[in-house]
Amino acid sequence: MPAGAWVDRMHHRRVLIVADLVKAVLYASVPLAWWLGGLSLGQLYAVALLTGGATVFFDVGAQSVLPGLVGREHLVDANAAVVGPMAFGNVAGRGAGGMLVQLLTAPLAIAVTALGHLGSALRLTALRRTPIPATTVGPTPTPPASAHRSPRACGTSSALRNCAHWPSPPPSTTSDRSWSTPSSRSCSCGN
Template sequence: MLLESPWRTADFRTLFAATALSQLGTNVSYVAVPLIAVAALDASPGQVGALATLSTLAFLLIGLPAGAWVDRMRHRRLLVLADLARALSFASVPLAWWLDALTLGQLYAVVLLNGCASVFFDVASQSTLPQLVGREALVQANAAVVSLQAVSNVAGRGAGGGLVQLLGAPVAVLCAAAGYLASALQLTAIRHKEASPGFRGRSSLRRQVAEGLRHVFGNPELRALASTAALTNLGSQIVNTMLPILFVRELRLSAGVLGLYWAAGGVGLLLGARCARPLARRIGHGRILGLAGAVLAPAGLLVPLIGRGPWLWIAGAGWILAMFKTGMDNVLGVSLRQRMTADDLLGRMNATFRFVLTGALAVGAAVSGLIGELAGVRATLWVGGALLAVSFLPVFLSPVRTRRELPQQQQQAPAPSPVRKAAPQ
């Protein structure tokens, strides 16, 4: 039986609590790790860019096969193992610091391992959510999760900046590790009985990955959602990678101010997530995605104006508006793609999206470091702001813009076409 509210499901409440703890670890480390590189290891813009690239590179390396693997595995077990891996990797950073043995090489390895674990955690989490709450409760469940992520951005990044300033970066990273460990323990309380993983026939891993790719890129609406989200991530990452250098070295502002600036973006995400459902009911699910993008995305051009005094507030306002759009996109876009995908394709669909979206983060970090080295921090911010400003175009020019209601849920993915041998020439 499908429940009207996901909150009536005990397993959803458990997953939500675990996600809150995991997000705390993610957002504290988001602030603390690059600040360790800049302040303690004297990292250059290129090295900071490499650090950010490696943190998301795993989605390009293993993102696509991870979807097929997730579809073959028990989701709860996978979520617990991913959190334990993240806790152990981050716990090694303060240990090396206190032994006076921390190097950039170790930071590179830690963020790469953390990224690999995050691939499986993110894909498994989004794939198990429809099974826990039912398809009809997906929009409300996704709104709750995106709101949580936004609140975590505010609290976690604000706390991360404060912890670095008050107690030092190693203690902040240790707190991140503790958040992941607590999340793993919480996830063991999920009681949902998962169906035995498996596929019809004996499809190879390559064919299963190809099915996920065809499902996403062969559908004009899913393709547009992926393109818009990729542009948003690309622009955001280009900006975010240079912010620690801008705040600490050029503007001479504290880690706490940087944390608050990032937290302001979390406020925008939260407001966008909370407004998504009522606006979609009033205006239409796809219509509001197109309209909000056209109105809000150009605010990204205010972000490169960041400086001391009033310019900090002006750039902050632009960042909040850009993140408001992202919050709406996350709730409505994720709900749309989940409703358009059968259960046995969810892992591969989510992995394909994560490959594209988080792959854009990896590319954005590398591009940011390169432009920062060659043209400076300000030029980098303008490139990122311009990408944010045009990110709405794929959805605005697609059939998504005319969609009023969510589609009927997909029951089962179509069986793959039989392989035919080519006729002799």
């Protein structure tokens, strides 16, 4: 949830590009370390952990940018167009990855992954810029003077509060905004 609250306050396009570049650099470090003879298990763990974190930010940013690109009236079709190839990639990608490892060796297959993320980041530069979204719907409530929390903490705490008080999945997780967590858009700090 913290990633969602942070991404909601950032330029989504920039988040996508930076996350892809981070993943490209991290993945490229593996074949480079292998080539230099310094690849270690610790580095592989660090790459796995950090690329996982970058993937969280990328996924949240990608889902957040979609409504601005296609409009609410086309969102269901756009989500279907995104989810279909993703599902196919989850199934076929593992086999294709194994085949790449067999053909190229693991370090070179990871280099191909790094190049893929670099290409994705370059392609995302062509994406039209989207403004930083508003954090609330309607007028911004004035928090009490005792509330000295940052806007990021506010969004995260609001999201956690909403999730804790909903008896079933909140509507925003089952509707056309299936990627969105209930954030500061649906409540304000201090509620």
